[in-house]
Amino acid sequence: MMKHGMEGCPGSRMQDFSKKSADAKEETGKRGSQLGQWPIQLHLVSPMAPYYQKSDVLLSADCVAYSVGDFHKDYLKGKSIAIACPKLDEGQDIYVEKIKSLIDDAQINTLTVMTMQVPCCAGLVAVAQKGLQSAKRKIPIKSIVVSLQGDIISEEWVQ
């Protein structure tokens, strides 16, 4: 059963889907991490880091990795990553600059932006688009939107 809070920002409205995870089958075995770098927070990373050069970059909203069950296997694998929260982080102009530098200096191949379905999270796609607009190079940007329960709602190229 989902319990909905009464009102307020949909991004912070309380919802309980614990029953869903309790019903799930017990999993066995261990999975290795697909993370191939450190640091990962967008303020902390340098676009000049070797792991970004010509790579496919995943720009993920902070909450995404907690929500998507197969995040490592299906989305992080084979990519370099940067994470950020478009709702709470300060200095987002710096984020735009970093994206621009990833595109122009690190010459990244693609940028995949993963966000939660809550409206404020779309701000991260806007940051990525601003970075692309100010860059000299052009690259394809993909936007993947994730539901609160970790399902993929949409996956499309941003034109």
Added chain:
Amino acid sequence: MEEYLNTPIKEIITKFPKVGEILEEYNIGCVPCKVGSCLLKDIMEIHNLPENEERELLRRIAQVIYPGKKIEIPRIERKNRRKAGDLTYSPPMKKLVDEHVLIKKLVAAIPKIIKNLDPESEKGREVIRKSVDFIRFYADKYHHAKEEEILFKYFDENLDILKVIHEDHESARAHVRAILEGLDKKDKGKIAEHLMAYHELLTEHIKKEDEILYPWMDRNLSTAQVGELFSKFNEADGATDKEVIGNCKKFVEELEKKYKIKKEAVK
């Protein structure tokens, strides 16, 4: 039913012509296809109909093959199944679709060019020569080369769907050669015949690519491959003479004005 899913479509249509008619209703043009070696299940994969439409189509085909019998229609699992009505492209594919627009404009003008065909006068020959220049440079060198030399390399060239597309490109080239021969001999009939054949071929060809080939390719390309294609296309464009591209666009605009081609003619 499983057996027929693994049978080449030409065999099925030869045995059961009605199946061809049913496919036509779903805009799947296997009847006029010259190759026809695609398996029925591959056709389902390539055309990627919405799930309920696909089941209905298979149910109708089963009725033709096994009249009066109740046949279990296998459920075909597929990721990225198309939802009704949506047709979106990755940025490199979008680029090719956009290039088709200018080619479609020229193709739409061809019937008017034929109507006013005059290989006897210098002015009349110029229109034919310029149309051929457009086809050779823009449609073939600029556009088809991106398909053949870059995009298709990401796929197995022995796939039937790619063989069909390749064959179309070759036929188009043959029509252009024939048009030029006709021009040399001032053979009005020959020029008209091959201009019309080019018109018909390219109309179908572009539709095939926009609606079937490119969406299928997009479903099979990884994110990294999409990025690679995008930069390779940009590189190829960078190496192209901008002035010639500009002239191609100008020529098509002139044709549209001269023959009053309506915008609706080119969707």
